Amino acid sequence: MRAVLQRVTSASVSVDGAVIGELAIPAGSHGLVALIGVTHDDTPDTAVKLADKIWRLRILEGEKSAADLDAPVLVISQFTLYANTDKGRRPSWNAAAPGSVAEPLVDTVVAALRASGAHVETGRFGANMQVELVNDGPVTISLEVSEIALQGLRGRSELPTGFPMLPSVDGHVITDELVDEFRDDQA
Template sequence: MRILVQRVTSARVTVAGDIVGEIRPRSQGLLALVGVTHDDDAVKAQRLAEKLWALRILDDERSASDIGAPILVISQFTLYGNTAKGRRPTWNAAAPGAVAEPLVDAFSAKLTALGAQVQTGVFGADMQVELVNDGPVTVLLEL
């Protein structure tokens, strides 16, 4: 799994013009773009959720768990795009939806169980994501 994390002051995801998840403007939150590959499992999803919840990238080296920062989780298969050859990325390393969706759900569920205020996009949908990156701070998490 790959989680591209952005520290944000606001973020929203819309599908067909409807807001399906958002972090309203406030002090800080995290946008987590989640990519899944073929050998990922629920254990990795849970460990990455724990890592994200405790990651100290907010102001004054605090974590989302320290201040109750909201987290917006968006599935993002393109994190496993391979651009090594040619001009067209391949997506072979990305897990198919039947494998990826339950793991993105497990990641979100673990964050919720840890106490996070979690909003999500819609798996497999054509989503529009808007955000205000704070800092900017962007970190890639992997196991």
């Protein structure tokens, strides 16, 4: 599961010319816009972990998190975060989960944020949306939580809040073993 976070001083989302979500941000404060992409092997666990990372990441004023400052969050589903542009000039969307998989997981991110105390506004899944925002800084952060990274956490009552985000390529976590295997293949 991927997210692109933007620290904003204002943000709204419209569908068919009507505003359906808008962040109420006091002057001098910030909120977050979270663009969320879902891939095939994502689960509710990955959605909860991503929500926790969004809520607790310290990218607001004074190195504070949205949780620290009670900053609002605008969540927008964006399957294009899983575009593959390796070949040709037309992106492939094969890595993006279909709507029947993605929509409930985006809803889980929203529910987990709200359960943590966040004020969350949303776009409309599958709609043609117009997102307006003022990115402050600019501060834009890419996050990824993979199911592979969470497999070792199965059976625990909850996911730890400090669990590290692991770098990945095409949904595969980059490990030392994977790097060694790649080098062996190239030799």
